[in-house]
Structures are given as structure tokens and as C-alpha cells.
Amino acid sequence: MFCGDEREPHPLHKKPLCQEKKSSFRFWFHFLVLFCLLILYLFYTMCNNTQSLREGFSLQKTFSWLFVQTPQGNAPPYRVHLKHRLMLNDIHEKTEPHPAQQQRLQYHEAYPHNYRFVMDNPEVCKVNLPFLVLMVPVAPKDVLARDAIRATWGKDRVVQGETVLTLFVLGLSGGIDVKELQQENQQHNDLIQSNFLDTYLNLTIKTMVIMDWLATRCPAAAYAMKVDSDVFLNVDNLVIMLKKPGIPQKNYLTGLLKGNVPVIRSKDSKWYVPKELYPDPQYPTYTQGMGYVFSNDLPAKFVEVSKSIKPFNIEDAYIGMCIKNLGLSVTSPPDYSQFRDYNTRYDRCEFSKIITYILDSSEQLIDYWTDYKKPGPHCLDKL
Structure with missing residues (x-):
């Protein structure tokens, strides 16, 4: 019987050798195909799992x-x-x-060109060229803080005869309704959002994004200020200070100066900085981050020098490093007593003389501002 013969063999006869070979070939062929598919599936699964594990372990490390x-x-x-x-x-x-x-390696972590603006108002400086731009870093969810500032020291567009612009700078945050932010921006035209993760450890990035916006969207402004959302800001006194004779128009950075500040190495501290990020035991002299004022030529210089400075999570000290690496130095304000950090109690007369004070809440800002703006002299003559 030949392999090509289609007649059925007798049940007692054995299958021809070539037919057995065909059956064996089919079996191994199907086995190899299934084996290759199994290998491809396992390889794909392992790649995905490896990526997830690597990210998981890496994110557990503090920095x-x-x-x-x-x-x-x-x-x-x-x-x-x-x-x-x-x-x-x-x-x-x-x-x-x-x-x-x-x-x-060149260090570019805080270099703002690594990020992009997902919400912007580039035209606000073109409509009315501002003398002073107030840049307020704030969390996306902090609508109350933004509304409190809009109702108080960020309300007036003209102060002491000069155009003042107040803008809020945000990053990204989970659980935030993007449409609500867009509606808020359509109403007020004062939100700037970039695609970095909005966390406390990323304040240095947030600050450099502020500098990038000023350098690229509002380069013709005379001065700018980075001011925190929990600050009582006396804008009148700030503009008066900046218009005093002798105030530099270039390479000027002032505020509440901090010198010989030791780097905190305790991991339990909010301000902990590991040696890997900043090896020196002390920071260079810098201006406290609650609110510092600078001539608007500096943002572009900060952006450029940030490419070569390893960032750490103390943003105001990082700006101090930028100033140092630029070969410049911070300047004491004309009246050092005007830049204050924490106040023990509210005093209407005292608040009429200062530029900054850190407050406890947005509600406190509204209460203090309401009293500060009521009719009558701020300071009563002592008998």
C-alpha cells in the first residue's frame, strides 16, 4: 500500500510508516506554534510586571x-x-x-522647559503692561485661598498709580475637576497651570515655572513678587517701596533676608534635605519664601542658571543658590521691618506699616482686611 492510496487499511494492519510520520509532524508543528505563543505571552507579561515593580519600589524611596x-x-x-x-x-x-x-551630568530637574503650560493667560500682560506682577503659588483645590486674595489685596488693578497684576500658579493634582478650574479661569483670567505634580516637594519646580512664565509671557514688567497664599500683603506699601529713588531696576532681589541657615538633616522634619541633594551644611543668604520681590530681568537669568544647579526642596534657598551662582547677592529692603513673618496679634496701625505678614487662614485674611479697609485713620494718636 502506497502513501497516496486512499483506501482504508485493514483494521488489523498497521499504518504505513509515511502516514505515521505525517501525524507526528503535525503534532510537533502544532506544539511548536503553541509553545512560541506561550513564550511571547510570558515575555509580554514579565515586561509589564517588571516595569510596575520597578516603579513601585522606586516610588517608595523618599526622594x-x-x-x-x-x-x-x-x-x-x-x-x-x-x-x-x-x-x-x-x-x-x-x-x-x-x-x-x-x-x-548636568542637572535639569527644575529647569522649567521640561514642563508645559496646560492653562495659560499669555495676553494679560499685553492688555495693560504691569509695573508689578504678583505671582501666587497655590494648590489647585485651594479655591477659598484664591477667592480670599481676589477679594482683598489682589483686587485692585491700579495701586499708587501703577498697574498691578495678580496671578495664581498651579500644578496638577488628582481628584480635581478640570472643568471647574477652566470655568474659574474663564471668569477671572488669572490661572496659570503647568503639568508638574503639585506637591510640597515640588515647590522648587513651581517657583521655576513662575520664573519661566515671567520671562516668556511678561518680560516688560518692571518688578515681580512671588508671594504665598497665606500672606497678608500691603500692596500700597510695596509699590511705594519700589518707587523710592535708588531702588535698582536690574539684578534686584529683596525681602526678609535669611543668613547662615543650617540645612536640616532630620528625616522627621518637614524641611529635611538629604546630603545627596544639598551637601553643604548651610544655605547661602536668601529671601524667605513667604514673599520676595525682584526686578523682572532676573527670571530669565534664574531659568538659565537652574539648568546647572541640582535642585532641592527648599525653594527660597534654591533661589538663593541661583543668585549666588549668577555672581549676585540679595539686597536688604529700605525698611527691614516691613517684611515680617508671623504676627502674634492683629493691630490695625501695625498692619498699615508692613508689607508682609503670614496668617493662619483665608478667613483670617478676610477678617483682617475688612477691618484694615474700614474708614478712619489706621493709627490713633496716643495721648
């Missing part, structure tokens, strides 16, 4: 999420801050470079 190795084109790799996309779960991280490469 490891601050850095990612990102090569661009043919340029040597440099370390940049993790780029947070609009989908907050889309966090990508690669392994740290070999220690031998560390000396060749």
Missing part, C-alpha cells in the same frame, strides 16, 4: 522619584525631573546612571 535619566537626541544624557503628564498615573522612570557618569 528617588525626583530624578529620571532622560537622553535627548545625540546629546549626552542628563538628569531631569520626572515629567508628570495630564494623566497622573502616567509616571515613567528609568534607572539611575552608573556612579562613574555622575560628574558628567
Whole structure:
């Protein structure tokens, strides 16, 4: 019987050898196909799991999420801050470079060009060229803080005859209704949002994004101020100070000066900074972050120098490092007593003389401002 013979063999006869070979070939062929598919499936699963595990372990480290190795084109790799996309779960991280490469790295984590604006008002400086721009870093969810400022010291567009602009700077945050933010911005035209993750540890990035906005959207303004949302700001006194004869129009940075401040190494502290981020025992002299004022030529210089300065999470001290690396220095205000941090009690006369005071809440700001703005002299003559 030949292999091509289609007649059925007798049940007692054995199958021809070539037919047995065909059956065996089919079996092994099907087995190999299934085996290859299984290998591809396992490889795909392992790749996904490896990525998830690597991200999970990395995010458990206190500061490891601050850095990612990102090569661009043919340029040597440099370390940049993790780029947070609009989908907050889309966090990508690669392994740290070999220690031998560390000396060749340029530090770009806080360089604002790593990020982009997802909500912007670039035209606000073109409508009325401001003398002073007040930039307020605030969390996306802090609507009460923004509304309190809009109703108090951020309300007036003209102060002492000068145009003053107040803007709020936000990052990204989970659980925030994007449409509500867009509606708020359509109503007030004062929100600027960038795609970094809005956290306390990212305040340095937030500050550099502020500098980038001033340098690219509002370069013709004379002065600017980074001022926290929990501050009572006497804008009248601030404008009066900036219009005094002798106030520099370039390379000027002033506020409540801090010198010989030691770096906190205790991990239990809110202001803990590891040696890996800042090795020196003390910070350079800087202006306290509650509110510092600067000539508007400085933001572009801060942006440029930030490319080569390793960032750490104390944003005001980081600006001090930028000033130092630029070969400049901070300047004492004409009246040092006008920049205050914490107040023990409200005094209408006292608040009429200062520029900054840190408050406890937005409600306190409204209460103090309401009393401060009521008719009558702020200071009563003592008998």
C-alpha cells in the first residue's frame, strides 16, 4: 500500500510508516506554534510586571522619584525631573546612571522647559503692561485661598498709580475637576497651570515655572513678587517701596533676608534635605519664601542658571543658590521691618506699616482686611 492510496487499511494492519510520520509532524508543528505563543505571552507579561515593580519600589524611596535619566537626541544624557503628564498615573522612570557618569551630568530637574503650560493667560500682560506682577503659588483645590486674595489685596488693578497684576500658579493634582478650574479661569483670567505634580516637594519646580512664565509671557514688567497664599500683603506699601529713588531696576532681589541657615538633616522634619541633594551644611543668604520681590530681568537669568544647579526642596534657598551662582547677592529692603513673618496679634496701625505678614487662614485674611479697609485713620494718636 502506497502513501497516496486512499483506501482504508485493514483494521488489523498497521499504518504505513509515511502516514505515521505525517501525524507526528503535525503534532510537533502544532506544539511548536503553541509553545512560541506561550513564550511571547510570558515575555509580554514579565515586561509589564517588571516595569510596575520597578516603579513601585522606586516610588517608595523618599526622594528617588525626583530624578529620571532622560537622553535627548545625540546629546549626552542628563538628569531631569520626572515629567508628570495630564494623566497622573502616567509616571515613567528609568534607572539611575552608573556612579562613574555622575560628574558628567548636568542637572535639569527644575529647569522649567521640561514642563508645559496646560492653562495659560499669555495676553494679560499685553492688555495693560504691569509695573508689578504678583505671582501666587497655590494648590489647585485651594479655591477659598484664591477667592480670599481676589477679594482683598489682589483686587485692585491700579495701586499708587501703577498697574498691578495678580496671578495664581498651579500644578496638577488628582481628584480635581478640570472643568471647574477652566470655568474659574474663564471668569477671572488669572490661572496659570503647568503639568508638574503639585506637591510640597515640588515647590522648587513651581517657583521655576513662575520664573519661566515671567520671562516668556511678561518680560516688560518692571518688578515681580512671588508671594504665598497665606500672606497678608500691603500692596500700597510695596509699590511705594519700589518707587523710592535708588531702588535698582536690574539684578534686584529683596525681602526678609535669611543668613547662615543650617540645612536640616532630620528625616522627621518637614524641611529635611538629604546630603545627596544639598551637601553643604548651610544655605547661602536668601529671601524667605513667604514673599520676595525682584526686578523682572532676573527670571530669565534664574531659568538659565537652574539648568546647572541640582535642585532641592527648599525653594527660597534654591533661589538663593541661583543668585549666588549668577555672581549676585540679595539686597536688604529700605525698611527691614516691613517684611515680617508671623504676627502674634492683629493691630490695625501695625498692619498699615508692613508689607508682609503670614496668617493662619483665608478667613483670617478676610477678617483682617475688612477691618484694615474700614474708614478712619489706621493709627490713633496716643495721648
